[in-house]
Amino acid sequence: MIRYDLIVIGAGPAGLSAAIEAARSGLQVIVFDENAKPGGQLFKQIHKFFGSKEHKAKIRGFQIGSELLEEAAQAGVEVVLNASVIGLYLDKEITVRIENRLLHYKGDTVIVATGASETMVTFDGWTLPGVIGAGAAQTMMNLHSVQPGKRILMLGSGNVGLVVSFQLLQAGCEVAAIVDAAPRIGGYGVHAAKVARCGVPFFLSHTILRAEGDDWVTGVTIGQVDGNWNTIEGTEKHFDVDAICLAVGLSPMSQLLQMAGCEMEEHPKFGGIVPICDPYGETSIPGLFAAGDVSGIEEASSAMIEGRIAGAAAALRLGYFSENEFALRVAELERALSSLRQGMFAPENKGKKLSVTEEGCPVSEHLLGTGFLTEDEIFRYPGVKKIKGIHPVIECSQNIPCNPCQDACSRKCIKVGERITSLPVVDEEAVCSGCGMCVAACSGQCIFLVDEEFEEDYAAVVIPYEFLPLPRAGEKGIALDRSGKELCHAEVVAVKSLTAFDKTSLLTIKVSKEMSMRARFYKKGVRVG
Amino acid sequence: MRISEHPILGIPEQKEEVEFTYDGNVMKGLEGEPVAAALKAAGVTIHRYTSRHHSPRGIFCAIGRCTDCVMVVDGMPNVRTCVTPLAAGMDVRTQYGVSVKAEIVYEIEEKGR
Ligand SMILES: Cc1cc2nc3c(=O)[nH]c(=O)nc-3n(C[C@H](O)[C@H](O)[C@H](O)COP(=O)(O)OP(=O)(O)OC[C@H]3O[C@@H](n4cnc5c(N)ncnc54)[C@H](O)[C@@H]3O)c2cc1C
Ligand code: SF4
Ligand code: SF4
Ligand code: FES
Numbered sequence: 108m109i110r111y112d113l114i115v116i117g118a119g120p121a122g123l124s125a126a127i128e129a130a131r132s133g134l135q136v137i138v139f140d141e142n143a144k145p146g147g148q149l150f151k152q153i154h155k156f157f158g159s160k161e162h163k164a165k166i167r168g169f170q171i172g173s174e175l176l177e178e179a180a181q182a183g184v185e186v187v188l189n190a191s192v193i194g195l196y197l198d199k200e201i202t203v204r205i206e207n208r209l210l211h212y213k214g215d216t217v218i219v220a221t222g223a224s225e226t227m228v229t230f231d232g233w234t235l236p237g238v239i240g241a242g243a244a245q246t247m248m249n250l251h252s253v254q255p256g257k258r259i260l261m262l263g264s265g266n267v268g269l270v271v272s273f274q275l276l277q278a279g280c281e282v283a284a285i286v287d288a289a290p291r292i293g294g295y296g297v298h299a300a301k302v303a304r305c306g307v308p309f310f311l312s313h314t315i316l317r318a319e320g321d322d323w324v325t326g327v328t329i330g331q332v333d334g335n336w337n338t339i340e341g342t343e344k345h346f347d348v349d350a351i352c353l354a355v356g357l358s359p360m361s362q363l364l365q366m367a368g369c370e371m372e373e374h375p376k377f378g379g380i381v382p383i384c385d386p387y388g389e390t391s392i393p394g395l396f397a398a399g400d401v402s403g404i405e406e407a408s409s410a411m412i413e414g415r416i417a418g419a420a421a422a423l424r425l426g427y428f429s430e431n432e433f434a435l436r437v438a439e440l441e442r443a444l445s446s447l448r449q450g451m452f453a454p455e456n457k458g459k460k461l462s463v464t465e466e467g468c469p470v471s472e473h474l475l476g477t478g479f480l481t482e483d484e485i486f487r488y489p490g491v492k493k494i495k496g497i498h499p500v501i502e503c504s505q506n507i508p509c510n511p512c513q514d515a516c517s518r519k520c521i522k523v524g525e526r527i528t529s530l531p532v533v534d535e536e537a538v539c540s541g542c543g544m545c546v547a548a549c550s551g552q553c554i555f556l557v558d559e560e561f562e563e564d565y566a567a568v569v570i571p572y573e574f575l576p577l578p579r580a581g582e583k584g585i586a587l588d589r590s591g592k593e594l595c596h597a598e599v600v601a602v603k604s605l606t607a608f609d610k611t612s613l614l615t616i617k618v619s620k621e622m623s624m625r626a627r628f629y630k631k632g633v634r635v636g
Numbered sequence: 637m638r639i640s641e642h643p644i645l646g647i648p649e650q651k652e653e654v655e656f657t658y659d660g661n662v663m664k665g666l667e668g669e670p671v672a673a674a675l676k677a678a679g680v681t682i683h684r685y686t687s688r689h690h691s692p693r694g695i696f697c698a699i700g701r702c703t704d705c706v707m708v709v710d711g712m713p714n715v716r717t718c719v720t721p722l723a724a725g726m727d728v729r730t731q732y733g734v735s736v737k738a739e740i741v742y743e744i745e746e747k748g749r
Contacts, residue, residue, distance in 0.1 A: 242699065247673065252642070277643050575643045
């Protein structure tokens with residue numbers, strides 16, 4: 108039996124952060140992960156993260172993963188891959204399967220950071236090849252560079268469904284529709300708006316009736332459900348698709364904790380059965396901790412902080428931290444954690460219908476039902492002002508924990524303030540240079556620059572663009588509105604791809620003046636009519 | 637279809653092209669990629685048929701958890717193709733039920749699927 112000060116199970120953001128924190132305090136740490144590559148969920152996330160600087164906002168998930176790995180290596184953390192932990196016992200012994208061998212280790216402390224597994228739903232034909240989990244779609248396209256299908260229907264409008272839909276579009280697939288049985292979109296409005304403006308329709312209060320095909324998926328039929336989850340006759344809609352992607356939820360993978368004999372509870376807000384923990388993640392078994400999605404489904408940003416707190420608590424338990432050092436360190440971490448757990452998507456607001464923002468702006472029902480704001484609604488929000496000359500138009504309408512837009516602007520045009528969940532405010536007095544840093548930095552891709560005085564009859568609109576092929580300056584095409592509908596002729600007048608933009612290119616399109624507050628996406632081609 | 641260039645991830649890491657067989661037919665894939673990825677890129681979607689209802693199964697989780705993607709690889713049944721790296725000359729076959737008694741610990745669960 109090999110002994111370590113700390114054994115960490117799972118090398119996702121929570122596990123790696125826990126290991127780094129503990130190793131830096133002097134503990135001898137080993138991390139096991141069942142995958143061939145460490146990083147957990149992070150390596151499939153190719154979008155820019157929310158939060159603020161201390162939460163690594165604006166950095167893409169996979170890059171956060173690489174940073175953590177580097178930190179872990181520097182801290183002297185040992186990471187063992189292709190190693191599934193199959194047993195965890197009361198005395199903090201574990202059984203690990205590496206290839207076909209079973210090995211035993213003992214930790215003076217153990218942190219379980221096994222993350223979550225996808226929950227599933229069943230419908231006629233759900234076992235057909237072509238019905239896949241959202242995680243599988245991400246693994247195929249983002250890790251193995253193979254499209255999971257040509258035309259895909261997404262079930263689930265939470266952040267996972269929305270983010271994976273956008274990723275499918277980036278991988279060159281078509282997304283036929285996003286379907287959800289709930290009456291409102293569950294994820295961030297800005298994630299929904301990104302896919303809506305590409306023309307993906309939302310079907311809320313709808314569910315999959317059947318997947319079609321003899322040997323693999325060739326189509327799908329959806330139907331509307333009433334308040335009692337019964338399908339309403341005559342509302343069936345068919346789509347030709349070759350894949351159906353399920354993004355209906357995640358549940359904590361807490362089996363190991365259960366096996367060890369931790370006290371558990373069923374907690375709907377946390378996504379399932381979770382261990383009962385103290386504020387530092389310690390379970391009912393002294394020296395056994397849980398951190399990240401396994402103790403309640405949240406985000407990578409919170410998982411990293413929870414991991415650090417558990418790592419510090421393990422260091423305290425083994426005497427590597429004094430009570431004082433621990434208190435100071437944890438206070439700092441808890442402040443960072445609580446700033447994330449505010450706003451409309453805070454755990455306590457789960458399932459609640461909110462009708463106004465913290466600022467008192469009405470929440471757009473239209474956004475929650477179709478994925479986009481209407482032109483009349485956008486002026487309700489403090490990020491949208493009528494200003495002469497080039498200026499930012501910020502279509503960010505929900506209180507989400509996020510503020511890279513504020514940090515991006517050296518001219519102080521954008522203010523979020525102390526509370527990072529506040530809506531960004533555009534300052535009419537500050538003078539925008541049109542540098543585009545805010546557009547590229549915005550994790551929600553909801554900032555546009557508009558210049559109504561671009562030319563006599565024409566306005567310029569700057570839009571974030573993360574697709575290939577990249578349009579070229581001089582190219583003529585079509586401007587699309589927020590729903591992805593063709594709006595008017597557009598000419599690409601500039602394409603900017605700077606290193607500082609981190610793979611988000613900025614297209615400047617020229618449209619007729621009256622379209623400046625409607626044109627929000629661009630497509631190559633010739634408009635008919 | 638393979639993604640030849642991605643707006644965020646760029647051009648995929650170059651890997652050696654190798655030949656393998658799928659139900660006896662020669663196919664091409666990339667060395668080290670999961671067998672399931674090579675099959676998907678070549679348009680193969682059915683990995684196995686269940687023993688009881690003879691219904692087809694393909695990739696479902698892609699991370700080695702659900703066992704839907706198991707096939708007979710180099711004579712060994714119940715190999716999870718989504719987490720098994722492709723090597724030159726591999727003999728990959730559709731699995732019908734559990735054709736040969738499994739020697740490894742993974743059990744095929746029917747899971748009511
Ligand atoms: C599509 C999508 C988009 C997301 N977008 C964001 C975002 O914008 N911002 C954000 O902050 N978060 C985002 N998240 C959430 C974030 O990815 C997760 O909350 C986070 O990864 C949880 O971290 P974790 O360390 O708890 O678990 P994971 O990342 O799941 O890592 C757990 C690891 O443990 C391993 N493991 C499990 N069991 C065992 C075992 N028995 N033995 C060995 N290893 C084991 C797993 O294989 C895995 O590698 C997103 C998630 C998804 C799916
Ligand atoms: S374009 Fe530049 S100057 Fe203008 S608001 Fe954005 S970051 Fe500030
Ligand atoms: S506008 Fe600011 S707060 Fe809103 S999503 Fe973009 S970066 Fe975040
Ligand atoms: S697809 Fe689930 S184990 Fe391979």
